[in-house]
Amino acid sequence: MNLLLLTPEDFLSGDSVRVSGFRARHIIKVLRAKVGDPLRCGLLGGDTGRGQITDISTDAVSLRVTLDTPPPAKLPLTLLLALPRPKMARRTLRAATELGVSRIILLNSQRVDKSYWQSPLVDEAHLHAAMIEGLEQSGDTILPELQRARGFKPFVEDRLPALLSGKTGLLAHPYSAATAPTGITGNCLLAIGPEGGFIPYELEKLEAAGLQSFTLGPRILKVETAVSAIIGRLFL
Amino acid sequence: MNLLLLTPEDFLSGDSVRVSGFRARHIIKVLRAKVGDPLRCGLLGGDTGRGQITDISTDAVSLRVTLDTPPPAKLPLTLLLALPRPKMARRTLRAATELGVSRIILLNSQRVDKSYWQSPLVDEAHLHAAMIEGLEQSGDTILPELQRARGFKPFVEDRLPALLSGKTGLLAHPYSAATAPTGITGNCLLAIGPEGGFIPYELEKLEAAGLQSFTLGPRILKVETAVSAIIGRLFL
Structure with a gap:
């Protein structure tokens, strides 16, 4: 603290x-x-x-x-995160908060086990506590805005286009051919998939909505490691 | 896995x-x-x-x-890490292994509690298990070389200069004035201090040995978040 x-x-x-x-x-x-x-x-x-x-x-x-x-400036970053395994969700949200993410949207995906959404570890109180820990660690006072998108298709078709307005849209995907951009300064939305990655249908939908995919190389990272490493790569 | x-x-x-x-x-x-x-x-x-x-x-x-x-290429990176709190050491070493760090040296510092070195959580077996987890996660087979430097002064005076030969030497420090470099491709040694940072005497010794300090901004990050974010910033 x-x-x-x-x-x-x-x-x-x-x-x-x-x-x-x-x-x-x-x-x-x-x-x-x-x-x-x-x-x-x-x-x-x-x-x-x-x-x-x-x-x-x-x-x-x-x-x-x-x-x-005033508290330290936030990153102009919306993190669109496939709901991690409940045990990892807490650490991932804490780390994203430490790093200054402005908004976190937890997204459903084919590879997110249905039971994850029911876990008490990802209820409002637990995730609020995780983000508070992130603030206490990093010397910040402003909670990230936390949203949930339990329907992949309605979110990507109906809400994502408006969310992307005025933002660079990026998608971290292990099997993309493009390398990661660097030194992002404007508003950005960054999507990170579940363990095992988004399925091809989901990738197509996200790319059709305007996200550019990039890879971090052949290593498959734990979601908490990936979130910190990608934010470091893009923003720090 | x-x-x-x-x-x-x-x-x-x-x-x-x-x-x-x-x-x-x-x-x-x-x-x-x-x-x-x-x-x-x-x-x-x-x-x-x-x-x-x-x-x-x-x-x-x-x-x-x-x-x-062949397994994925390692990063040409030696991580010189002030020994973290034992509970965090495991996760930090696992993340460093996931990301492909070649060598990890655990260093003493004034702000490393003496009891940490005695904890069973940082014995060879526990840290080996943490690094194995990192390999299983990231699809790698080569363990990082793990060393311990329990004397700060003898390490920095006697061993660090030779270790730095042919390498870029960097030191992440919250209160440095310089911003982080990017896209490091050659051999690099990166030092990351304890919670609370290296003390001024230690900073002086590390800089005298050839490390250039840089900051990631005003946020104080947990060591595991810092390790992943800085490696992402420098190498990915």
């Missing part, structure tokens, strides 16, 4: 804050902070800044905070 | 192979393979190719294999 993420409910008055539960225990036990110590803070959805610890009890920490600095 | 990794002990005769234990259970229960099914195979340290399942029993799978294709 490189940033203590605050919500309006944590504020007692103007600059006086009190956190309890998990965050307090983390400050006390992991960071081993003491009264007087500084701590980087941020308001969820708002500015970042510094806090100073004014009191520590068994399960609560009080701080005085000054929040006057 | 995208590649069934074989060792010489698995061979009954020329092209006849029998695997048991974890690998057999994975083929039977996860891949749900049947007699006659094809399976991508590779010999640890050798060629890759195809196998065909000839027999399945409760806990063993027999195959006939043809191994005639």
Whole structure:
């Protein structure tokens, strides 16, 4: 936790804050902070800044905070991600959030097991928690916008064309012949398929909608590795 | 598992192979393979190719294999990595292996907790298993060379200069002023610090040895995210 993420409910008055539960225990036990110590803070959805610890009890920490600095800029990137295996979804969304992705759309695909959508590990609460972890890690305060597209065809036919307006549309595919572009600066939508890749019908539909496919070479990467490596390749 | 990794002990005769234990259970229960099914195979340290399942029993799978294709090329990259927290070391080494890193050197640093080096999670067996997972994922057969440098100063003064000979030396550091290079093609040594970064003394020593520092921007990334994103940025 490189940033203590605050919500309006944590504020007692103007600059006086009190956190309890998990965050307090983390400050006390992991960071081993003491009264007087500084701590980087941020308001969820708002500015970042510094806090100073004014009191520590068994399960609560009080701080005085000054929040006057905007969070780091987001990448102008929409990540269109075939729903990963539930255990990997959490880490993948955390990593995408760390890296500054603006919007994440979880997409169905022939090779996404139907049971994945029912898993509690990919419900709103779990994925919200994963993205919060990503913000706390990277010093950000703005959650990515998270959407779900459980119908592949209606999404690609009805919603994708409008989403692509004004954006470079890219599709990472192991068996594409093209190499990856670099130094993308404008708005971009990046599609990453499931383990095993999109099926040929899906590839055709995505390309027909305007996505250009590219390959990262012959290695098949885990989705969490692929997301970080491709974003590094395209944006960093 | 995208590649069934074989060792010489698995061979009954020329092209006849029998695997048991974890690998057999994975083929039977996860891949749900049947007699006659094809399976991508590779010999640890050798060629890759195809196998065909000839027999399945409760806990063993027999195959006939043809191994005639070299594994994917490695990246000409030595990763000099401050020893991560043990829980993250496994995932970080697996990801580095997936991406094709040739050599990984685990380095001590002021901000590496002394207890990390004693953890069973970073012993030879655990890290070997993590790298094997990376090979099975990415379809590779060549393990990265793994070294440990438990003394920062002797390593940087006595071993690093020779290691850097003929290589571009880079150091990812959150607070550097320089931006990352791209499209590295020659041999490279890349240093990535601990959570919290190398301390100023360590930075000075690494830069004096010939590493050029660069930043990925204001976000502080988890080491596993950083490794994948930086390798993507530099090499893919």
